[in-house]
Amino acid sequence: MDGNGGIMVSAATGAMNSLLAKLAALLEEDYQMQKGMKREVVFLKDELSSMNALLQRLADAETLDPQTKEWRSQVREMTYDIEDCVDEYLRQLNHGRTQRQSQSAGIMGFIHGYVQKVKDMVAQHDIAEQIQQLKARIVQASNRRKRYKLDSSVNFNSNSKSLVPIDRRLPALYAELDSLVGIDGPSEDIIKLVDDGEKRMKVLSIVGSGGSGKTTLANQVYQKIGDKFDCKAFVSVSQNPDMGMVFRTILYQVKKDEVDRIRSGDKEQVINELRGFLKNQRYFIVIDDIWSTQEWKTIKCSLLENNCGSRILMTTRICTVAKSCSSPCHDLVYELRMLNEDDSKRLFFRRIFGSEDKCPHQLKDISIEIVRKCGGLPLAIISMASLLTTKSYARAEWFKVSDSIGSGLEKNSDVEEMNMILSLSYYDLPHHLRTCLLYLSMFPEDYIIERDCLVRRWVAEGFIKVNGGRTLEEEGECYFNELINRSMMQPVHIQYDGTVYSCRVHDMILDLIISKAMEENFVTIFTDRKQMIVSKDKVHRLSIVNHGQENVALYSRVTTHVRSLNIFRYCEQMPPLSNFPALRMLDLDGNENLESCYLEDVGKLFQLSYLRIKASNISLPEQICELQCLVTLDLLNCIGISKLPASIVKLRHLKWLLVNRVELPDGIGNMQALEFLSLMVVDYSTSISSLQELGTLTKLRTLGLDWRINDFHKEKVTYADIFSSSLGKLSSSNLQYLTLISPWSLDFLLDSWSSPPHLLQRLQITGWYLSKIPVWMASLADLTYLDIEVKVRQETLQILGNFPALQFLNLHSNAASNTERWLTVSNNGFRCLQKLKFVHWMNLMFEEGAMTMLETLEFQIIAHEARDGCGFDPPDLGISNLSALRKLVVDIYCECARVEEVEALEAAIRIAADSASDYFQLEAPLGRHTQGLLRLL
Template structure:
């Protein structure tokens, strides 16, 4: 993780360099830090531009030296806050690191000079040894096509289709999911064999070379082209002439680069005779680039029955599985999580070992470990996706492995963590959040992260990691001293190694009190629900990330206020009394204070100290609903970085307060009081938040608004209202918002029996939720919701019918109703029947029962 360490350290030094020169902390060392910063940027560029093999010998030293220099600076920053600062000692310590960096830079220059003189080849110049040693025709080892029959039919349709144009058939999916197996079975299918004059299989691989690809094409074509003699022709000429005028199908297996694709396409003739190219890749960008006009065929994981069938075929051949092994066998098959190679590896062990319940139970205990231990080739399949990652994505990929197995990771949380860790390298005008979203989408496109849920606007809401990829991430992260996952019993030897790690993620048992005082650990993420005492926190003085959101403290742990380097703090507290010293956390970017045990009937509100307004680095503040922000007591600096402010109590949107948070994008307000008039909350001033995209309002405590007078900037995209009792005519205000995409109306957000929409309203609305409403008559037309995709109606017991025009909205994909209103259920079903009659088989109606859905 040398590159991640460099990016993080560069950010710290940039803050120091651009800080006020009157600050005495680094006044005598600023020139030294500027020089060190230049060297760090040089090393960053080296890792970005030079091949992996050239830098391997230095990566560990770069990482360790960078960590050590970072420790020195952050330690002295903490000591300065404690008024225990020695500038001479800082200069002396930094000089040691600078000397080591100079030595490393000297070795880097030697490598760069070697490249210039030709002694070392760039990665793209390495011959494709793996390709030359592979079979140039399709491999002959068998792969059972269990579960792929539907995929095969889908692939054969465009392969044998009537179109005369040269078409590309892309197959996309994660490593090991069966892309090559599917392509191989299509390639060898009798119909395909008969349909094409020439069939060619080329494995491209990660470290491809154009010459190797052309060579494989040439050798493969010769098998079909014995009458054509090569007369000193170049390989590309031979390939082109041999294919000219003949129908061919070429499989380009394991494609990693658009460059490789361009190199092949320039030599292939397009005679408009129905020739085809089949492509397999883990990278969606490559698939889209190669087949911009063709639909991508994405490989899905095998389901439980398909997995079990494949396991049985591999273990028992033509025989049946003994009844006493079936339950444990099905469990083993499910544990392979739909990956065919994992099932094949496990089947190999089961078929050669004892076929007893005791033996199979032993394997079932840890299928992932068995797979990765007994099949080095499969481990390499998974590792290949990681090693192909650019440097900036590697720490983000390994970090996802720190979450528990089968955990659905909220992207909003993951992004905040990546930013706090210093993984994000900004470019152009993009902020941390936009950069992180791009990183995540890139990991998804590379089949390294799975999307579990998307938002109505298409962005990722939650994600997860396949078990086997997670195991790979955990192993690599531990090797790199990047992250230690404590998800099992830890002995003393492992405990000592943990003390050298940069980050720890705790899933199994609380051992934090047993870890000795250490300056290396920067992150603690805690997934347990019990914690003996927060006192140990002071042993980790240089923490950046502290996440105890799953653990409930009785009171706010004041020990965290000594962690001056904190950037991310997430806690769960029964009661909160935050002292003014919260302002010591001047580096804090994210503050999350939750309370799982707070009842909605509780009316006591706790206020932050006024020092809150001095925490200028804050970007995201998420509070439980009984925490209120302090009033402004005098002039202070605006919190220009603040983007998220959620669930604050009785928040008054005065012009003065809103000027303090000019760049706010998400705002959530919880009003729980009957002692103020409605006008005191000044919600009409929200129009002055020109960056606001999401707003949520919850009203409790007997307030019955009159003339609510809500006003928003045109930037608003998501609006959620609870208990607002708005008049139905007020909905026209929301319908006029030009960028509104999501509207959620819960708990009598609107009061009235009739809602009539008008032309030109809700131009971009994609998601509409109405829950717990007394609405009886809804009058609308399809043109009033021109972009609606999802309609959800829950507990609308007085509404007898969904307007017929709703079913005519061309973009509509889903209607969801609950079974509390049979009339709405029948209305939704009629709309579905009409959609099916129009040929829209993709349209869905979801009927929600108490604990599940019926489709």
């Protein structure tokens, strides 16, 4: 049995564990409860503990009869109701205790104390009545349990799992999947249809079922021929598109313009700008996942038919949509077929064993049978293979998996049968991972989910259990990695070290988990196209994805018990926050119309532990200090907030404060629970005491500062000394990630940090070129990531090469003279470096055996500086000596340079790259970009 010990909230047991912990706290701590109330609390705790044991056992049952399933549902609902009641009771008790402790002496203090005691008695009487009603429900549930003999009527199976680290083969697996497994033939077919030399605009549609590889195929074509066009874009539409965002995404990708400027324009303005830009351009645009002809007509009005040989490639699941969108020629609808037997086996065996010849002999026949039952659908094959990677090589286990699949796909391939296969992977998850996966139904289709944000939400919901010496956030990352490894989530952004930074949920898996989440009354979703309302009376987690005015009345009926609220699009008719008294998690995502007045009641959400706001031109109320349960405050995407309420420092339990260039508040030392603080501004409005108090935040693991103390102010030395002192204090505690951004000199840090942070793993110092590498950096043995602007000399490379754990280096160079533009990377440093990005490239000579782990090399050259520094004679950069190199990216900034100079520089770089062609593949031909940038890949 997997069990739910340590998890506060889960899909299997509801809020049971959280409730039991609070009942225990009521009995153990010094609360002044009436004697009768204490007896009731003891009864609740004992009876619920017994029910909890059965709930956890029921979670392991393969099937439940309707009677048992209904009992389980009623008990879970009851746990939420009782916890709401207990939370209100605890709040009143704590408030009363605080009032008594703050009473003044004398007659007035006596009067206030007496009044408070009366209030406490009234509150306890009200709560006592509610407890009696809840007690009656518990007794009824207990009687039904005995009457129907639920403890003995269910068969249980034990199936425990252990977490594993993230699969480091993910980047290679996905690359091989795109280019090798059954995709080359279709890719070449489509390229012939797209790249036929005809001048009139053409629209080609790829049609296929969910999970058949339409997006993968479209992306393969896009990567192969996109750079042959003047401009290109790849945009996902999905079922409920924000058409304004679709147009902005296309405009940004084809024009590479300023994000903030494009974001601020209205839809009509963006369409007009897009049409104007595409007028004389030969463009290639991929529109992924179209669901209706109306959406296509709306998009098409922005894409000009200019007879320049432009091409549009779209994907859809629906044949009628494909035919209506494509150019009037049946040959321009490409039906994507399932993988053939050989490609299916190749994909399956590669995911599990690496290749077919590595499959154990005893598993060969059953493996082929499982592949056959997957029916050639790539998503089904990957899902089953991922499930089997967690099994032993015992034939019995593999036969059990095969028998569970049934023979549905032999007859047809509808969504219901696809869900049957995906359900096998779902039910094979440990219970805590099932809960975390179901929670992803809160997000819309094609939503890019950031790992760190998701993990903080899981923590706020109580889904993460304590495990050994890891923090809840670290344990949550393990959950995330496990779901990635099992192919239940798809990686989107993969970092240099193989870490997945963000993910999305495949449409087919999303359909599955939405149905499961609603079946368990775990999540309720509102959209403008359809209202997905559970049959239950109460809603616990509400996601408003894309609503219309007609849904507002429905929202108002379900607010009382909502614990988690996601609003992806705000409207003025939304119920006020005061209507959500049980709210623990609030995420206002992408709400451009959100106004500050909507947040006026946020201080009444006493249980709120997570608040994230993504909006423009809002401010937080001073009442934010009432949120004494708040752990995470994420304002990273709040454009316009430059100052926090003064009362923010009263949030004694806040651990995560994410902001974007906000003033460091006075009294920051009161926030002793802080672990993450970024990005704060330090300027001359910042008090000296705040800088001093910064050094007292001993739990701080991440710190980001925007240093705006200029070099000419008379108090700079004072600020610099105090800041250095605070950094010294933090270095002896838990600091692991440090970001310092400044337009002014940070050279005062070169020698002043007497006790450097021995735990530091990531360091960014940008905005100002340091004159040299700080002395104290030499002791950073755990540093894996470094982003630094510095005057690079030969000794600079020697110092950087000695970092034993460095994996990523983003080096902004500023050479003192042209003679120092020729530097040598020897073979005795940078042993762990995997990615090097060099801004303002100076000619590096790589010796044989240099950077043996380097897979990605990116550098940027300013053409006129290269002309002045070293001319254009083709240098031998020694790139062929980089034995692990797989990717080379070169950016040439062409401003202030003549065309022939840029072409000569390009030729020189290509000669150097061609000499290493046996080691890596140039990923695309030359592409020209706006703003004086030319990119070579």
